[in-house]
Amino acid sequence: MNQPTRAASGSAAPFDPWSAAFVADPYPAYAELRATGRAHYFEPTDQWLVPHHTDVSALLRDRRLGRTYLHRFTHEEFGRTAPPPEHEPFETLNGQGMLDLEPPDHTRIRRLVSKAFTPRTVEQLAPTVRRLAAGLVDDFVAQGGGDLLTAVAEPLPVAVIAEMLGIPESDRAPLRPWSAAICGMYELNPSEETARAAVRASLDFSAYLRELIAERRGNPGTDLISALIAAHDEGERLTEQEMVSTCVLLLNAGHEATVNTTVNGWWTLLRHPGQLAALRADHGLLPSAIEELMRYDTPLQMFERWVLDDIEIGGTVIPRGSEVALLFGSANRDPARFPDPDTLDLSRQENPHITFGAGIHFCLGAPLARVELAASFGELLRRAPGMRLVAEPEWNPGYVIRGVKELRVEL
Template structure:
């Protein structure tokens, strides 16, 4: 059996050639660290949907040192299974059901236009720093009812925390994540206290008020939920937009299909999510012995789902060089990517993410249909959360 090295440096620059090799070797393989690795769309889907494969949080050690980081994760939706997960998901869904996604749509349109007004049409501009990075933080800030001017702190805390999701993190990363977790939790605690004293019409207010069978979020769950919303919303949105726009600009024929109206931005967005996945690996742990693709996974063993590999599986997306799994086709439909997960941990924020990303992409291409790459972009030195460090473009004169 082929052994998978999840620390292979080739995964950072371009994981896809290696993923082809791993898929060919089998749907479920062993990693050098002992984990199982699901490589195909079928194996990843089966793992994500299986009720006996869940998110089982294990505290980072030493626990006393790591407690601020551990507390945030121990009490959040994504790291729990039923019955806690069921209760928290119902509470969060109930708060979102108050019309927050539709409430945000006109705000996102206005925000996109304001950020695009600031782009310099005369020279190269980093569209990530100027447009894609502030957008999701502003959106989440508005959604939660916190000041937009705090976006730099919120972004920095978020990035420090999510760096812990990489493979083989060092001591400096751990220390930074602990500090960020403590500072972020204190900040959110202050927001919650303010909203209890001065109720508003934002999501934090509804999270405080939401009840399920008479009980709501505990204090630590409420804080962890707000932190999760920003971390997941920011990192996924920035990396999806950056990776996707980069792919679009490297394929001028596909870009033209969107700018001319042949393909809608909403349809193209699904291909942007699929083609270069912002989340490459997501884990599940067996709560009982299960079988995935003919492989027996013992209770307590972990399966690492390779999301980017699933999204490039020719068995699902085809082998035709022009339209298949490794082709970038903005009109692809159906497009059963696993970008938002599957099963009980399917991303609850997917509707908001789709609205935000569709508006962000659509307004950029409407305003600057002649946008083009201004050089090869540098990648972040990570691969689980795959993204660009910068994306220099020329936008040209404004269009519509």
């Protein structure tokens, strides 16, 4: 087996996540990565890039990897530097959410949250989602179009999560800015300015939620926060910090991906007029179309995990203490798994995309995301059948959570 020296590792030359051209279209680079190896060391971020669907899918389920290592090692034992003390508010908030925990804590928290966030909860919310989507699209149509991102894609999932959590409408304005600031830390090598913004947002969001939780303890309702307070299992309950972190995770994960799937999806459709015409002619294609749009242009391009015990990928040993970057966008275009992967096929039936992840960290909100996407795409297909692009969009600089700055259309 090859040892993981930099000389022996596959070349990651085409991978350039800080390049505007790469962010706009990373798929040719992914094809080159897949063609030249199964694991590529990328020195600028000290990560191993994994581009193949089979490997990504397997590693998402592999218990030798974790979203954290602190359940087994100290920073020093793992060969990593502890975050600076001034980042502590963000680290605490992020570190107590399910997405960045491993068993046994992850198991306990996910079990408790699942008691509140049930399929029945999502089912009961569906009429509210459709009502909110219809209202936003009504306004959009009345204005003759505009920026689809700010008019429909962004406000819908924020409103849905706020409704679920029981956040009053008058309190919702800061939610999207808080979320955007916190999610800035998920990009590669975030700047200190990004970290300061995330810390401020973490403090403000946490303080707001603690007040709301205290109010719900005394006056419970039918909202998700009240259900999280009440959730228990064999005497176990969520701590206040776990509840705060869960609420923030639900907002961040529950809308960032949905926003970008909506806008990137419409940008994709508008560039594929034949497929768009087929969808407009047959709205029954919508369920498979949504899955295909999530596969074709994945909103979360990369998912990172720590190597807790040595692993081997394609003959290369990746030692404990390393970080792997699972390239979701590449895996979803892998010709070994998808016939004609670079072809948009809204009627594609077998579509094992990994946009929602896999294993114990599979997205808890996937059913809700599908309800939201079906509602917004459905309303726009019905109410704006002649929607067309005004100008080619510009991409945000972020690569991990990838989306355009705006999508200006006319009706």
